[in-house]
Amino acid sequence: MSAVEHFREAYQSLAPSLAGAELPWLKERREAALDALASVGFPGRRNEDWKYTSVRWLGSDFAPTVAGHDPGDSIFVPRLETRFDRLVFVDGVFSPPHSRVRAPGITVRPLHKVLAEVEDRLDGSPQLTGAFAKLNTALMDDGAYVEVPSGTAVEFPIELVFVGTGRGKAANVRNLIRVGDGGQATFFERYVGLPGKHFTNAITELSVGEGARVELVRLQKEALGAYHVGQVAVRQAANSVATVRSISVGAELARIEVRVELEGEGAKSDLTGLSLGRRKQHHDQHVAVWHRVGNCESVQTFKSVLDDSARGVFTGMIGIASGADGTDASQSGNNLLLSDDASVQTRPWLEIHADDVKAAHGATVGKLDEDALFYLRQRGLSEKRARSILTYAFANAVLEGANAELAGRLEAVIWEWLGSGEWK
């Protein structure tokens, strides 16, 4: 059975128990999405966007999760240390015992509770056109819903945690986040997992109001057997500042797309990404920024460090629409190969339809600098330590300017990956 047929059958049996089953508009939308999925199918190698990432693993193994069918309470989920407000989902299903919300003045709820109110906003991002977005619309059951009212600044990061249990589930997660005009908030969206095989198909729709400032840190640290497809669709209004950091460490195969639409003048978008790959891992980071109006600024800084026979893919697109004069866009993609068997495919793309713009990109692929290694060795550091420090210095750049509460945790993730403890 093809993956498309598998998910259609799953929909047919799950439809009555999917979140919002009583909403006619949602049922209609889910079925339209299924039809669209059937007509385009999952992307193959001939699909330019998916040229370097295969979806053959998808098959018909993964069972979509629905809150009503699978309470997920028979599995032990370790307590996650945090001082932050958070929502926790296990295999895509909201887990009240692990969640808490205390911040005043904002709404943080599981999406299934508010579906009736989000008809206009669900799928409101023009970027969500691909097969995995359609699959998500058809089968999504839950996710986080966050509303930060205009003028409200949220002090601590809001944590959204998604735990995969490795029991062959397919979690179609949908997060809807809106930060009103002049609002400020930081989000820490992280995906962790127990050993085993599962499939996460997560979408975050983020709407940033005029003059608002938002930072979204997305950490993909699933267990090694997992398959992860994630999309972040951002829409920015005038004079807003959005930072998205996508860090991909876990999973057998991860494909993460960050797509930003700059819709109001004076908006600024700062996008960074880091892939840390080992063994036979496959990390695909895909970022696209479209400057729809003039006088916006965007910066893309993406890095990958690949060891063993890991594979890294980076596609970065800067799009500048006709009339978007005064755009300032830059992009850099740097790749570090630590092993002869590691490989990288990188595509730094520009599509420009306006002339009064600045757009530049740079991409590099290389290994650690021998001179720098020699310098550190000469000062008495072991080879391993010297390599770790240089690699850390390379990777760390994507954390520049990060929320102080989160920066330390992300640094720890990099050190943990390097396996050499924190440098003191």
Add this chain to the structure above:
Amino acid sequence: MSSQPDVSSRPSSGQAEVDEILDQHDEYKYGFVTDMEQDVLPPGLDESVIRFISAKKDEPEWLLEWRLKAFAAWQKMEEPNWQFVTYADIDYQAISYFAAPKKKLESIDEVDPEILETFEKLGIPLHERAALAGVAVDAVFDSVSVATTFKDKLHDLGIIFCSISEAVREHPELVRQYLGTVVPVTDNYFAALNSAVFTDGSFVYIPKGVKCPMELSTYFRINAANTGQFERTLIIADESSYVSYLEGCTAPVRKENQLHAAVVELVAHTDAKIKYSTVQNWYPGDKDGNGGIYNFVTKRGVCEGDRSHISWTQVETGSAVTWKYPSCVLKGENSVGEFYSVALTNNHQQADTGTKMVHLGKGTTSTIVSKGISAGKGQQTYRGLVSIGPKAHNARNHTQCDSLLLGKECGAHTFPYVDVRNASAVLEHEASTSKISEDQLFYAMQRGLSEEDAVSMIVNGFCKEVFKELPMEFAVEARKLLEVSLEGAVG
């Protein structure tokens, strides 16, 4: 390299001489050109057309079979659609695959005055203008005996430079050994079509240790006057040899056929170097985007031997749609690939061009310098691949793509692909997009340059890195060509 032929420094003759030469044209009426004029195939393409072409050219059985194989493959292929250009659908059954050469004009007076004016601006020597405009090229060249002299000289060195049809007859073993080895018949849709129906093109073989003393150009090959729309070029540089090959010329060329699907194959053996320069200035269509040539070309070179070197330089200013990626497959250890390109799109022109550098051998290096200029409603795309194979230890690539935008309605796009499978590789890719700033213009105009001259100076500076790779006289013409092509794009 004083012995090289120099296009612009040949003694220029006055109009009287041209007339005299043209008067002698009668002598050539019964030459090989007239022979061919009797055979025209009606439009359409099937196996019988291919058998006809092959029979007409008196080809050996293996070549016919090769063509038929290509045709069978082509029929199963789909026309690609991933490129960043749009054009009206091509009806492959509406094309005549074996047409008589274009009828020669009787004298230079019959030439479109607009073309003559462009010749004037480009500074093309008088005696060449007639030839370029399609006035009995053979007459012109034979009279000055340039071609004949060259042929003797090349022959003495053992260099083979002839049409590919002649090569099939005279040197079948060489053609059979190399044809289709660089661009296989099934490589892509247009290469397959070309393999099935190609009618002519050039063949070059440089023997071991020979350094070709002059720049070879189709220009000097008399019967290349009309190479047709499916041109096939094969250049082989044997061990330690060198050749510089020039394709096209700066003068505007009005091709009759809208679709041009050529294939160029280069093979460089150990220590050999091939330098291939192209200037393409075919009809771009009118100011509203009507008509114009579709230039869909497959060009690829293999650096077969160690330390071999292939260098592509192109200046693309013509055609309505240009879609080509001159590429290098770097097989030999320490082999070198280079790609230097200037592409200009004005009015409604579209270009999707770039290169592929495929590093397979150890220590291979490649350099890519691409300069795109977009004006009017032109759409310009750089698309390129740099691929480092698992065995290509210490491979090195540097890529630079710069775009210059002149106007609000044009577009400049960059779609590079980098694929690295060896940790010892070092790659850099840089790209920038800019326009001519008001400050630059003001500075130049303040010093007494007109706006048009200022723009052309800045554009030439932008392209300098590529022009310096062109043979000298080509570079001078290319500079003027940019000026002419940019006319009307400023102010």
